[in-house]
Amino acid sequence: MGKRKYFLDHNDLQYKQIRHPFWRKILHSLLWIAASVALTLFYLSIIQNRFGSPKEHVLNQKIEELRLKYSMSNLDIDRTLKDIKSLESSDEIRYRPVLQMEPIPQTIRNPGFGGVDRYRELNGYMNSYLMRSTRQRIEEIKNMLTVQNESFVLIREKTDEWKFEMDHLPAISPVDPSFRLGDRFGYREKHPVLGYGRMHYGQDFSVPYGTKIYATGDGKVTEAGYNTSGFGYYVVIDHGFGLVSIYGHLSRINVPKDANVKRGDVVGLSGNSGTSSGPHLHYQINKYGTPVNAINFFNNDITQQEFYEMIQAFGSDSIFR
Numbered sequence: 001m002g003k004r005k006y007f008l009d010h011n012d013l014q015y016k017q018i019r020h021p022f023w024r025k026i027l028h029s030l031l032w033i034a035a036s037v038a039l040t041l042f043y044l045s046i047i048q049n050r051f052g053s054p055k056e057h058v059l060n061q062k063i064e065e066l067r068l069k070y071s072m073s074n075l076d077i078d079r080t081l082k083d084i085k086s087l088e089s090s091d092e093i094r095y096r097p098v099l100q101m102e103p104i105p106q107t108i109r110n111p112g113f114g115g116v117d118r119y120r121e122l123n124g125y126m127n128s129y130l131m132r133s134t135r136q137r138i139e140e141i142k143n144m145l146t147v148q149n150e151s152f153v154l155i156r157e158k159t160d161e162w163k164f165e166m167d168h169l170p171a172i173s174p175v176d177p178s179f180r181l182g183d184r185f186g187y188r189e190k191h192p193v194l195g196y197g198r199m200h201y202g203q204d205f206s207v208p209y210g211t212k213i214y215a216t217g218d219g220k221v222t223e224a225g226y227n228t229s230g231f232g233y234y235v236v237i238d239h240g241f242g243l244v245s246i247y248g249h250l251s252r253i254n255v256p257k258d259a260n261v262k263r264g265d266v267v268g269l270s271g272n273s274g275t276s277s278g279p280h281l282h283y284q285i286n287k288y289g290t291p292v293n294a295i296n297f298f299n300n301d302i303t304q305q306e307f308y309e310m311i312q313a314f315g316s317d318s319i320f321r
């Protein structure tokens with residue numbers, strides 16, 4: 001094995017093989033092995049310094065994955081924050097002003113979570129800042145949602161209250177608006193039946209006998225019967241909020257005492273009962289017991305069609321139940 005080496009013998013001018021002693025061959029081999037080992041170690045150390053061990057490589061990959069996940073979570077947080085901010089602005093710009101509610105102070109909506117020691121358990125890591133800021137933003141979202149949720153609960157309550165009040169106010173005409181208005185609220189020089197001057201506490205409507213009379217707001221029937229002091233057959237509805245509506249001179253009563261009525265329900269038919277000189281409706285509103293001008297409670301500038309659409313919309317079929 002190995003190449004043979006020759007030298008020129010000047011004595012006899014012949015090539016002769018060089019023969020090394022055995023110990024020298026062993027030494028050569030050992031040197032070779034040592035050099036190879038040294039070189040391998042040298043390469044390994046360079047590779048490790050530069051790329052890390054396989055285990056480190058896996059760990060680094062995991063760290064990168066976690067960082068990616070954190071970034072993606074932060075994108076989700078951005079989107080969620082945007083959605084919540086849009087809810088907040090609807091709340092502040094649209095709902096609260098309409099319902100006459102005070103705005104929510106920014107110190108409550110965004111109290112700030114940057115306390116020095118708030119996330120101290122997350123200190124001392126390579127990615128402490130990333131973890132702390134993500135955690136802080138999640139806390140912010142939680143707070144914003146809690147505040148917004150409470151606000152919506154309040155708005156819902158306010159809206160229900162408001163709707164309740166709106167439904168109960170005697171806010172429409174008690175008859176089809178195409179009928180003429182009769183005697184107004186105020187002092188009458190000469191009462192058509194009694195013949196002398198007297199205060200007129202209602203708004204009259206010139207309607208033919210048997211015209212449908214509608215409840216002008218939700219409420220409870222507190223009186224339904226015959227009144228000997230002038231109203232004849234009459235109905236009284238208590239709407240709450242100190243308001244009561246009275247429908248007089250009816251020919252027929254359609255609702256019993258204590259019944260709950262909705263706006264648009266037919267309370268009876270018009271007539272000429274009581275102190276009346278001809279078929280008409282006497283419609284009166286009392287506020288905390290005092291008669292007020294009923295004409296101020298409804299808008300008569302609507303068409304007949306609009307009126308009946310409104311009656312339908314209130315869910316009443318405007319027929320006798």
Ligand SMILES: [Zn+2]
Nearest residue numbers: 202203204282
């Ligand atoms: Zn009258």
